[in-house]
Amino acid sequence: MIAEYALVGAGAKAKVGAQLAVTMDSAITRSLRGFGTKEASATAAAIKRGMIEVELVDSLPGDFAGLQLFGTNKLQVLKSLPAEEAAAIVAHEFKHYLDHISPQNYNIWHELEAYRFQAAATGRAFDEQATLARLMTHPVYGKLPR
Amino acid sequence: MTCRKCDGPMDILEQTGHVVRFKCARCGEEVSGLLEPRQHLPPDPTFQVFALFSTVDANHLSKEILRIRQLVPILQRQSVSELATQLKASGRIEIGTMRGSKVDELAETASAQGLTLRLVRSPLDSTLSTAN
Numbered sequence: 001m002i003a004e005y006a007l008v009g010a011g012a013k014a015k016v017g018a019q020l021a022v023t024m025d026s027a028i029t030r031s032l033r034g035f036g037t038k039e040a041s042a043t044a045a046a047i048k049r050g051m052i053e054v055e056l057v058d059s060l061p062g063d064f065a066g067l068q069l070f071g072t073n074k075l076q077v078l079k080s081l082p083a084e085e086a087a088a089i090v091a092h093e094f095k096h097y098l099d100h101i102s103p104q105n106y107n108i109w110h111e112l113e114a115y116r117f118q119a120a121a122t123g124r125a126f127d128e129q130a131t132l133a134r135l136m137t138h139p140v141y142g143k144l145p146r
Numbered sequence: 147m148t149c150r151k152c153d154g155p156m157d158i159l160e161q162t163g164h165v166v167r168f169k170c171a172r173c174g175e176e177v178s179g180l181l182e183p184r185q186h187l188p189p190d191p192t193f194q195v196f197a198l199f200s201t202v203d204a205n206h207l208s209k210e211i212l213r214i215r216q217l218v219p220i221l222q223r224q225s226v227s228e229l230a231t232q233l234k235a236s237g238r239i240e241i242g243t244m245r246g247s248k249v250d251e252l253a254e255t256a257s258a259q260g261l262t263l264r265l266v267r268s269p270l271d272s273t274l275s276t277a278n
Contacts, residue, residue: 036245036248057147060181061158061181062181064164064181064183065182065183065185066182067166067180067181068179069177069178069179070178070180072177081184088185089182089185093182103178106165106180123245123251140183
């Protein structure tokens, strides 16, 4: 799985090129490296290679903390977040990016997999049943196609 | 947020749940995105970690020390005999500072490799037995 990320990253490097300005806070990259997991390293490597572009922003709509623009490699994360939380969101969004989600195909299983990846990246335990139950009863996620 | 085509300001056109659609106020370019809520990470505190060994057989103990050195690279700064001396003097080997999740991971790996060591976190009120 990780080898696949690495391959995607290598391919994307050639496609994306150097024109993308990465406005990534180094504290987030340090947090990703600090997690010490393969998933976090893959996320950090994707940023370094320009596969994904992370922009730190002052605000996002509502109380949300991250944004992944469909069909692009752009992620936005709130500047005010603690670095570890921001790094977790970047890992989560990176999985969405890898899954090529769009408004047409986006479903609850994408979220389950993103949370699984995020847990692996941050070195936390992942309880699939509990996470799925939480997603299905969530006021927003619960309305997603299954 | 600015438009990828003309760098103009993007306004929210509509938001359904956490799917949001933006429209450029200058050129009309539209883009959709997925908003994510805050991720409250469970704590993963850092501990000072020590290894205790159950075996009393000197040969077996040396082998265990050799293997824990392989699992914890920082211990390779000390020789097996130095670590054995530390163990004899204090009854434990200092592994160093680790996050709780990493201690769990190390305990699992050591157990899977058949080591009899126990990892003790500081303060010494929580132990992880690899023998169980």
